[in-house]
Amino acid sequence: MNMLRRGVYLFVFLACFVSGLASQNLQGQSLPRPTGYVNDFAGVMKAADKEEAERLGAAVKDKTGAELVIVTIESYAPYAAIDEYSLALAQAWGIGERSKDTGVLLVLAITEREVRIEVGYGLEGAIPDSMAGRIIDTTVIPYFREGDFSSGLLGGFKAIAGVVAKEMGVELEGFSLPVIAESEAVFYTFLEVAITVIVIIIILLFAFATAYLKRRFFRGILGGGRIFRAGSFGGGGRSFGGGGFSGGGFRGFSGGSFGGGGAFRRF
Numbered sequence: 538m539n540m541l542r543r544g545v546y547l548f549v550f551l552a553c554f555v556s557g558l559a560s561q562n563l564q565g566q567s568l569p570r571p572t573g574y575v576n577d578f579a580g581v582m583k584a585a586d587k588e589e590a591e592r593l594g595a596a597v598k599d600k601t602g603a604e605l606v607i608v609t610i611e612s613y614a615p616y617a618a619i620d621e622y623s624l625a626l627a628q629a630w631g632i633g634e635r636s637k638d639t640g641v642l643l644v645l646a647i648t649e650r651e652v653r654i655e656v657g658y659g660l661e662g663a664i665p666d667s668m669a670g671r672i673i674d675t676t677v678i679p680y681f682r683e684g685d686f687s688s689g690l691l692g693g694f695k696a697i698a699g700v701v702a703k704e705m706g707v708e709l710e711g712f713s714l715p716v717i718a719e720s721e722a723v724f725y726t727f728l729e730v731a732i733t734v735i736v737i738i739i740i741l742l743f744a745f746a747t748a749y750l751k752r753r754f755f756r757g758i759l760g761g762g763r764i765f766r767a768g769s770f771g772g773g774g775r776s777f778g779g780g781g782f783s784g785g786g787f788r789g790f791s792g793g794s795f796g797g798g799g800a801f802r803r804f
Contacts, residue, residue, distance in 0.1 A: 633791060659793070
């Protein structure tokens with residue numbers, strides 16, 4: 538009996554170990570190495586747009602220390618969602634200054650038709666979820682729906698750069714950057730808060746109703762099988778150690794950290 542029990546324990550341990558290794562290797566294979574501020578792995582950006590975005594990324598880095606990055610991929614599989622992929626990628630690459638966490642990642646997944654802005658800890662005040670969503674809605678999605686991924690990515694990248702530059706109090710000469718109205722972002726924040734409160738209330742009401750019904754059910758059993766009284770309900774009715782990559786002449790990012798802030802959209 539003891540031999541059988543040990544055999545079962547050993548089998549479970551080995552199964553978990555092998556599964557963990559397979560999962561780790563599978564996810565690791567899905568994360569590419571960075572080549573610069575623009576990483577067009579899906580090949581959807583025009584050469585001129587890529588060049589302008591690279592120059593803008595370098596200017597933002599030079600003036601503010603923040604690191605803004607574009608990534609395009611065919612699919613984020615085997616990850617279950619784009620936010621899981623973007624967070625893993627941002628952490629693995631170490632986008633943003635290590636001590637300030639000023640990094641932003643703009644990711645496009647072609648197969649899933651999803652786009653996300655992942656924001657580092659240090660810029661979550663300047664780019665809260667509502668602002669990230671507003672940037673996507675106004676500067677990215679309109680182009681994507683026309684099939685123009687290149688213009689949408691460049692537009693979103695410029696909008697992010699504009700917000701970061703304003704937050705840091707610097708001017709980015711030579712670039713035409715869109716302005717995202719703060720009043721609109723505030724409205725989106727209020728809307729998100731209102732929706733969150735409503736959802737929480739619904740969850741609490743459901744929890745209370747469930748507890749109430751369970752209590753009445755057991756009382757009914759103990760009291761002789763009557764579940765409900767008349768008039769009551771029913772009675773009547775992962776990490777690579779970011780910053781260490783280098784691809785070609787690119788020396789890698791600075792080792793910033795992310796906590797899941799940002800927004801995503803389908804198109």
